[in-house]
Amino acid sequence: MKEWEKNFRRVVPYTPGEQPKNANVIKLNTNENPYPPSPKVMEALQAVSRDRLRLYPDPTASVLVNAIAARYEVEPECVFVGVGSDDVLAMAFMTFFQSAKPVFFPDITYSFYPVWADLFRVPYKKIPLAEDFSIRPQDYYPANGGVIFPNPNAPTSRYESLEVLEDILQHNQDVVVIIDEAYIDFAGPSALPLLKKYENLLIVQTFSKSRSMAGMRIGYAIGSPGLIKAMSDVKYSFNSYTMSQACLAMGTAAVEDEEYFQEMIRRIRRTRDMSGQRFKELGFSFPEPGANFIFVKHERSKARDLFALLRENNIFVRYFDQPRIDDYLRVTIGTDQQMDALFAFLKKHL
Amino acid sequence: MKEWEKNFRRVVPYTPGEQPKNANVIKLNTNENPYPPSPKVMEALQAVSRDRLRLYPDPTASVLVNAIAARYEVEPECVFVGVGSDDVLAMAFMTFFQSAKPVFFPDITYSFYPVWADLFRVPYKKIPLAEDFSIRPQDYYPANGGVIFPNPNAPTSRYESLEVLEDILQHNQDVVVIIDEAYIDFAGPSALPLLKKYENLLIVQTFSKSRSMAGMRIGYAIGSPGLIKAMSDVKYSFNSYTMSQACLAMGTAAVEDEEYFQEMIRRIRRTRDMSGQRFKELGFSFPEPGANFIFVKHERSKARDLFALLRENNIFVRYFDQPRIDDYLRVTIGTDQQMDALFAFLKKHL
Numbered sequence: 001m002k003e004w005e006k007n008f009r010r011v012v013p014y015t016p017g018e019q020p021k022n023a024n025v026i027k028l029n030t031n032e033n034p035y036p037p038s039p040k041v042m043e044a045l046q047a048v049s050r051d052r053l054r055l056y057p058d059p060t061a062s063v064l065v066n067a068i069a070a071r072y073e074v075e076p077e078c079v080f081v082g083v084g085s086d087d088v089l090a091m092a093f094m095t096f097f098q099s100a101k102p103v104f105f106p107d108i109t110y111s112f113y114p115v116w117a118d119l120f121r122v123p124y125k126k127i128p129l130a131e132d133f134s135i136r137p138q139d140y141y142p143a144n145g146g147v148i149f150p151n152p153n154a155p156t157s158r159y160e161s162l163e164v165l166e167d168i169l170q171h172n173q174d175v176v177v178i179i180d181e182a183y184i185d186f187a188g189p190s191a192l193p194l195l196k197k198y199e200n201l202l203i204v205q206t207f208s209k210s211r212s213m214a215g216m217r218i219g220y221a222i223g224s225p226g227l228i229k230a231m232s233d234v235k236y237s238f239n240s241y242t243m244s245q246a247c248l249a250m251g252t253a254a255v256e257d258e259e260y261f262q263e264m265i266r267r268i269r270r271t272r273d274m275s276g277q278r279f280k281e282l283g284f285s286f287p288e289p290g291a292n293f294i295f296v297k298h299e300r301s302k303a304r305d306l307f308a309l310l311r312e313n314n315i316f317v318r319y320f321d322q323p324r325i326d327d328y329l330r331v332t333i334g335t336d337q338q339m340d341a342l343f344a345f346l347k348k349h350l
Numbered sequence: 351m352k353e354w355e356k357n358f359r360r361v362v363p364y365t366p367g368e369q370p371k372n373a374n375v376i377k378l379n380t381n382e383n384p385y386p387p388s389p390k391v392m393e394a395l396q397a398v399s400r401d402r403l404r405l406y407p408d409p410t411a412s413v414l415v416n417a418i419a420a421r422y423e424v425e426p427e428c429v430f431v432g433v434g435s436d437d438v439l440a441m442a443f444m445t446f447f448q449s450a451k452p453v454f455f456p457d458i459t460y461s462f463y464p465v466w467a468d469l470f471r472v473p474y475k476k477i478p479l480a481e482d483f484s485i486r487p488q489d490y491y492p493a494n495g496g497v498i499f500p501n502p503n504a505p506t507s508r509y510e511s512l513e514v515l516e517d518i519l520q521h522n523q524d525v526v527v528i529i530d531e532a533y534i535d536f537a538g539p540s541a542l543p544l545l546k547k548y549e550n551l552l553i554v555q556t557f558s559k560s561r562s563m564a565g566m567r568i569g570y571a572i573g574s575p576g577l578i579k580a581m582s583d584v585k586y587s588f589n590s591y592t593m594s595q596a597c598l599a600m601g602t603a604a605v606e607d608e609e610y611f612q613e614m615i616r617r618i619r620r621t622r623d624m625s626g627q628r629f630k631e632l633g634f635s636f637p638e639p640g641a642n643f644i645f646v647k648h649e650r651s652k653a654r655d656l657f658a659l660l661r662e663n664n665i666f667v668r669y670f671d672q673p674r675i676d677d678y679l680r681v682t683i684g685t686d687q688q689m690d691a692l693f694a695f696l697k698k699h700l
Contacts, residue, residue, distance in 0.1 A: 011583050032404055055377075119584070173354075175354050230355075233361050240364060
């Protein structure tokens with residue numbers, strides 16, 4: 001080891017899902033939206049002026065913040081934006097979880113949580129989900145340094161009711177509770193109304209899934225002004241200008257096109273319902289899906305083998321080689337045509 | 351204080367230069383390029399496809415990394431890209447400065463350095479510049495946890511020769527030395543050739559100044575594969591996908607248009623030379639400028655008053671209310687027309 005290497009921060013990085021370079025792939029592995037963003041987003045892109053690009057963007061990203069605030073009926077002081085919800089969550093870990101007590105999150109959940117905790121030296125404890133992958137609120141009653149979980153959860157796709165969430169919030173009023181709603185638009189109601197009662201609640205959402213903009217990197221958090229101020233202070237201590245001129249313009253256009261947004265969600269939910277039916281017919285079981293993916297287990301075939309077989313045939317899904325879920329595949333909902341191809345293949349090979 | 355607020359990370363954030371909303375301002379306060387980016391950048395923007403936007407970008411940003419590697423004649427393993435050079439520098443602070451010994455940087459320098467150090471709890475020591483704002487290499491000989499400084503320095507605009515840099519490198523072979531070359535294209539030779547001799551050297555550059563793309567947020571570092579790997583691990587532990595599809599396409603187009611780049615630099619250097627002459631005629635003095643700004647002090651007028659007067663008249667420059675430099679104004683080099691307006695105003699009011 002070189003002398004200077006002794007001063008390195010050593011980490012085990014998060015492994016994102018594969019981004020195949022081959023365009024002929026049926027890509028059901030990273031929960032992208034199969035439909036493109038609103039045409040209004042493209043108009044906004046085309047309208048970005050050459051002279052605009054030479055100037056730093058507004059560090060407060062106010063045009064985008066205001067659009068999100070208007071859409072969700074909150075004050076702009078309650079909105080934080082970042083480079084995808086991963087950036088927002090990283091900032092939240094760095095800002096809110098400075099306790100010596102462990103932060104609680106489920107054992108089966110977004111695998112970036114322990115990575116952020118390690119990066120920022122945040123102690124944490126994984127709380128096992130129940131056998132059916134549900135969250136048991138009472139497991140979150142003991143003293144902790146904060147709570148975070150996605151709803152719907154990933155990779156299970158399970159949605160927890162607002163009663164479950166409020167139970168957890170009622171028992172955790174002295175720490176920040178983060179609900180990661182990356183997939184909420186495909187599920188039941190959001191926890192947003194709970195913000196009125198819980199100043200320590202932070203809700204994180206993203207443009208990458210329901211708004212079809214994974215390629216532009218836009219995420220946001222909604223919470224009380226005190227939480228948002230603390231996160232913004234940390235953000236301004238890290239990078240003042242994170243949202244490019246193109247992001248600001250395109251993100252604003254996306255959030256303003258409500259009709260297109262609702263229509264895309266309707267389509268994906270419809271395909272999800274049909275896909276669930278077809279998975280069942282082929283001998284798969286799965287938790288009731290709330291997100292734009294289904295977490296399936298076959299009655300006979302090994303998930304690992306099926307994953308490899310699909311991959312060889314240019315159908316990419318996600319497999320997690322970890323305890324409790326190594327019998328499962330996470331399959332993103334694609335277009336009807338893509339799902340047809342998947343099911344035709346499965347029918348032939350199972 | 352609310353109970354959960356006890357777990358917050360408390361910071362004093364960096365204050366970026368003002369981004370006035372009024373478009374009729376002569377904006378010489380944040381070192382932006384007065385000329386727009388290459389027309390090829392606009393073509394790349396127009397060519398971003400709608401279907402591309404729904405997909406996550408390549409997390410390795412390989413198209414952009416390869417273009418930078420080709421331009422600077424290094425291997426792609428030697429290139430790291432981020433959301434502006436501030437993002438790159440934040441990652442570098444987080445990755446390389448984990449020593450208990452203080453990191454050294456000049457007392458007068460980019461004011462973000464102590465902010466990052468505080469954010470990541472990196473001990474640091476400010477090393478006073480000489481009276482003429484030069485860096486004295488011997489001041490960097492004592493044991494430390496790393497070294498960072500800009501060349502040319504900001505806000506002084508002073509450029510240090512490669513001999514000075516190599517003197518510092520020779521005496522700091524056990525720590526990472528970062529040379530922040532945000533403004534190097536407006537100055538003498540880059541320290542890039544020193545990379546062959548010093549594996550512990552990291553050079554950081556940006557698209558925000560010489561490539562006229564502050565609005566798109568692209569920065570990069572060039573260093574040995576060991577340094578880049580360590581930074582990438584930290585980056586992948588923070589946010590896997592930082593560079594949007596638009597950034598990748600536009601950044602690549604920018605770095606490939608060498609002719610436009612050289613022409614814009616020639617223009618700015620020419621305007622800088624003429625502006626220096628005019629400042630002198632009006633009773634200003636300044637260190638020999640290496641960057642796209644001049645750090646001027648008037649023989650009689652107080653910098654603070656001049657700053658306020660200019661601002662009232664819609665001419666924005668930068669004033670730093672801090673010891674040793676509170677007699678100075680940092681004036682970005684604008685177009686010839688903008689500089690004419692500045693000097694006409696100064697002539698009338700001094």
